[in-house]
Amino acid sequence: MTDLTEKFALIGVENAPGQESRQQAENLEYRGEILTGTPVDFSHGDVDAHEPTPGALEAFQAGFARGGPQAYTEYRGGGHTRNDVAAKLADFTGAAIDPDSELIITPGTQGALFLAMGALVAHGDKVAVVEPDYFANHKLTVFFGGEIVPIPMDFMKTDRNSGLDLVALENAFKSGVKLFLFSNPNNPTGVIYSDREIKQIASLAARYDVALIVDELYSRQIFDGRPYTHLAALADKPDTLITILGPSKTESLSGFRLGAAFGSAHIIDRMERLQAIVSLRAGGYNQQVLDTWFREPLGWMDKRISAHQAIRDRLVKTIMAVDGVEARTTEGGSYLFIRLPRMDVSMADFVKIVRRLAGVAVTPGTEFGPGFTDWFRINFSQDHEAAVAAMERLLTVFERYRSQ
């Protein structure tokens, strides 16, 4: 089983967000005292600081009360849930969605991404992946035997667009790429693709017959009133397109494991076949929680977005005060991707050091692309004051390791 040994070596989870407690202790050089303060786990959002949408638990209870029909839905999700979610997502994105054939309810957006990749990637297929982008994109391609074609995104060049290299993308499509997947807003940078970029991606995919997976997980949390283009709503788009959304992030419903994918019926059909052998369905009672999605109390979503925008502003100000530290201000979502000047230790070691000396967990940039050795990602959906204090501790520790 050498084949599997190699494959699983390539999809390790030691540095993945939330897995830090399983890291082995190592001989690291700890400089200076431990800095005390409220520990902050920036590897994912804090659903205690930003609570789940009101009514979520009650909706679960209502699902439980519905009993059998809710426990055993179709693999693609219960009919009443699909009708409701299809209407809401059509309204949100501007795309037409048939609830019977073009939508599947999944165990989180991770579940949606896995099913979409499994439905689209055959052994040896070329898959275009943005660098940087969500770390699972790389691992999923490896797992399904695909070959990664990296597409650079020069996100520090301008703030008028994402900086995706569209020439490289077209060359990749010309070279036989079957699938292009990307997150918008981008994970880890929080960059939003411009209207022109989205239209060019759609048009290129249509021209070269490339399938698209667009991960719009954070598309409800857009800052500064920036424009956002849903690719699925465009007339000029490829035949094979899957869009992914879910309530795990802005809505803080991650603990319910719910997501949704919509798009090309032939791919949704494959995704259901795969779901039947992967985990049957999203938790039956859990599905009822989607009833609350896009039905938040009046003003609730605005308040949540502005609370996050305020945290972003404080953190950006905090890091920009430090000589040589770089980041592009987050445009959507709760991620901030930060570059540190040269240190005496590697970023991999710094991440471990800062956890011990500052009580702060962050995700190393190399999870998002092999070249991001000077970068780390934070999810700033945290208690506002605790997050700022934690970042200050991290930067204090950084100075102890800054190369002279």
Next chain:
Amino acid sequence: MTDLTEKFALIGVENAPGQESRQQAENLEYRGEILTGTPVDFSHGDVDAHEPTPGALEAFQAGFARGGPQAYTEYRGGGHTRNDVAAKLADFTGAAIDPDSELIITPGTQGALFLAMGALVAHGDKVAVVEPDYFANHKLTVFFGGEIVPIPMDFMKTDRNSGLDLVALENAFKSGVKLFLFSNPNNPTGVIYSDREIKQIASLAARYDVALIVDELYSRQIFDGRPYTHLAALADKPDTLITILGPSKTESLSGFRLGAAFGSAHIIDRMERLQAIVSLRAGGYNQQVLDTWFREPLGWMDKRISAHQAIRDRLVKTIMAVDGVEARTTEGGSYLFIRLPRMDVSMADFVKIVRRLAGVAVTPGTEFGPGFTDWFRINFSQDHEAAVAAMERLLTVFERYRSQ
């Protein structure tokens, strides 16, 4: 993507339990009147007739109240849940289980089975599969590119053992099979493997270095006080062994999507890596429900088992009264596999006919092995009287199609 087109054609869900509503209407010959009565869906258990274990919903609420740490557990499941479940499963099975390295909490036992297969089956590997056995075994092998080596089980020959062809099994192992997976009690027949059979399987697997996956989903619901041997507790067993259990069946907790797998640490590690890209984790709040597992109120489990034994007895009596109908009396679990004498229509058509004429859903035998064209499976975890009446209606419809 011809490769994927073929693969997904082989893992269809049209005839899978619970998917009947998606079947296309066809031109079938309907003989006689519709028989009225309470509709019964024998394709899965009825959690309204046999309710979830007491305290399950309250445990979920407690998980929700725990907030962040419960929403974002490690991918393999929360530490306190793993400690608790490992101790309970060790006590139940007699196997030693390290909660840190030898156990993973999964989204249902289907989730566990998918992860175990993904961790063990490489492209081209030979996989030994019992015929009949759980339909997903076949589909999972196909999905991961394995080659199926069928092992016949002559379950109608005797009731002293399962009737598994151990000579065929050893020949398969000699021929290079990498993995053998089987359910005990067997799905769809409800047959329990004898102590001698389990010991021989373990010993053969150890001798030929074959990995084992043992699906013990229904092992808490054993009838007539029959002995049951947990392979994991044997001294003479292979290096690579995964045992799967969960609370979806006897405990009626399927709507929470919870399962567990324990065994060889190197495979549990792979399963966690895979889970990280499949759906991250079993629903965080849901995991708390495992706290109630193996802690049912005194007498509750005995009562549940005897209620099912009583339904089994009535149904076996009902079908045996019909000339030519065959079945082996269920020894564990809630399935009964039934053979009908020759009909004027195929079993595939009869299943559709009986749904319309009798309001009864059953699963065709060919889902469990290509040779079972005269068989169908029922899950008799139903309302007692409704189940008996539904079976009588089915048998009445059968007589309209019996070949003369």
